[in-house]
Amino acid sequence: MTRQDAPDLLGVAVVGAGRMGADHVRRIERVISGARVVAVADVDEERARAAAALAGGCSAHTAPEAAMGAPGVDAVLIASPGPAHEATLLEALARDVPVLCEKPLTPDAASALRVVEAEARLGHRRVQVGFMRRYDPEYGRLRALLTGGGLGRALMLHCVHRNAATPPGYTAPMMISDSVVHEIDTARWLLDQEIAAVQVVRPAPSGTAPEGLDDPQLVLLETAGGVVVDVEIFVNCGFGYQVRCEVVGERGTARVGDDHGPFVNAAGRWGGAIPADFRVRFEEAYDREVQAWVDATRRGDTTGPGAWDGYAAAAVCEAALQAQATGGRTRVEMAPRPALYGAEKDGGGRADG
Numbered sequence: 001m002t003r004q005d006a007p008d009l010l011g012v013a014v015v016g017a018g019r020m021g022a023d024h025v026r027r028i029e030r031v032i033s034g035a036r037v038v039a040v041a042d043v044d045e046e047r048a049r050a051a052a053a054l055a056g057g058c059s060a061h062t063a064p065e066a067a068m069g070a071p072g073v074d075a076v077l078i079a080s081p082g083p084a085h086e087a088t089l090l091e092a093l094a095r096d097v098p099v100l101c102e103k104p105l106t107p108d109a110a111s112a113l114r115v116v117e118a119e120a121r122l123g124h125r126r127v128q129v130g131f132m133r134r135y136d137p138e139y140g141r142l143r144a145l146l147t148g149g150g151l152g153r154a155l156m157l158h159c160v161h162r163n164a165a166t167p168p169g170y171t172a173p174m175m176i177s178d179s180v181v182h183e184i185d186t187a188r189w190l191l192d193q194e195i196a197a198v199q200v201v202r203p204a205p206s207g208t209a210p211e212g213l214d215d216p217q218l219v220l221l222e223t224a225g226g227v228v229v230d231v232e233i234f235v236n237c238g239f240g241y242q243v244r245c246e247v248v249g250e251r252g253t254a255r256v257g258d259d260h261g262p263f264v265n266a267a268g269r270w271g272g273a274i275p276a277d278f279r280v281r282f283e284e285a286y287d288r289e290v291q292a293w294v295d296a297t298r299r300g301d302t303t304g305p306g307a308w309d310g311y312a313a314a315a316v317c318e319a320a321l322q323a324q325a326t327g328g329r330t331r332v333e334m335a336p337r338p339a340l341y342g343a344e345k346d347g348g349g350r351a352d353g
């Protein structure tokens with residue numbers, strides 16, 4: 001049977017078949033329902049073939065446009081590196097095809113704005129951005145506590161973002177645009193406020209960090225409503241993957257991301273395990289994210305974090321990169337929000353469908 005023989009399933013082209021792309025192919029084929037992978041593209045032909053082999057009858061390509069144009073393609077999942085996203089996004093929007101684009105939407109604000117403008121010209125939303133923490137059950141409960149009022153008004157967020165090690169080619173600006181971009185989106189989503197200013201503080205770097213990478217760093221975000229968010233970003237901590245967030249409110253605090261279960265007493269020790277990477281920690285969030293995208297796309301809708309959220313995060317990253325370079329407090333500059341993404345609120349709200 002070829003991929004086109006199942007017209008009731010959403011036919012997906014996956015662009016970029018590395019860690020995340022191959023994992024999303026597996027997820028679409030084996031974990032979630034309602035979709036099939038019909039084409040895979042990777043500039044590395046071997047990787048494209050290997051990922052396509054996870055989905056029988058799927059074609060392999062080296063050019064994203066060839067995968068998008070393959071028979072049976074209804075939608076595109078982009079999992080190439082951030083700098084390659086813009087070209088594929090603009091091509092998908094030119095074809096008016098729904099997209100799930102891994103974070104970051106693009107690595108800089110100008111290119112993210114070009115994507116927003118292309119979607120606004122189309123007149124309807126087509127882009128969901130892979131800010132998967134919005135689909136994590138723990139983060140969902142944290143947001144419900146905030147919107148339910150049980151903690152009172154939020155005053156501060158304390159965030160920790162630790163990776164065991166960085167892959168080759170990971171640079172200091174990526175600590176912001178590739179890693180802290182998650183906390184930037186999480187803060188906007190949890191607090192329903194835009195981020196107005198940023199500072200970056202650097203302790204003496206860890207001796208375990210690669211040459212030229214000042215790791216760890218402390219990123220301070222100030223929201224338009226006066227909430228302060230501190231983010232420890234430590235991408236070569238060595239011991240595993242940890243992402244935590246604590247809300248401090250006027251009447252209480254709540255924290256997610258503590259390492260948990262199974263809690264074992266054995267061999268003279270007690271405690272739990274720390275996941276090796278994001279694919280373990282956020283497995284359920286990725287499954288729910290991709291399922292939500294497939295379900296919405298099949299009913300002709302686009303939901304979840306969108307191009308505007310991707311742009312807003314990129315604008316904050318741009319200010320943070322300046323703060324990282326100068327050591328000063330930098331204000332965030334944002335373009336006016338097109339009507340497609342809803343009205344701006346006092347203190348800036350998100351428009352996440």
Ligand SMILES: NC(=O)c1ccc[n+]([C@@H]2O[C@H](COP(=O)([O-])OP(=O)(O)OC[C@H]3O[C@@H](n4cnc5c(N)ncnc54)[C@H](O)[C@@H]3O)[C@@H](O)[C@H]2O)c1
Nearest residue numbers: 016017018019020021042043044079080081082084102103
């Ligand atoms: N949501 C998350 O938690 C999470 C986790 C990891 C990575 N990501 C994001 O996923 C994306 C991919 O990251 P990764 O870790 O899988 O990277 P990776 O390097 O493992 O894989 C990227 C793949 O894209 C291919 N590629 C490069 N340029 C391309 C192009 N123009 N067209 C098609 N293929 C191209 C590369 O050959 C490689 O196989 C990035 O945007 C990254 O930020 C998100």
Ligand SMILES: O[C@H]1[C@H](O)[C@@H](O)[C@H](O)[C@@H](O)[C@H]1O
Nearest residue numbers: 103162163178179182235278
């Ligand atoms: O691309 C990855 C990914 O987004 C992970 O979720 C994050 O923890 C890493 O720092 C980043 O490099």
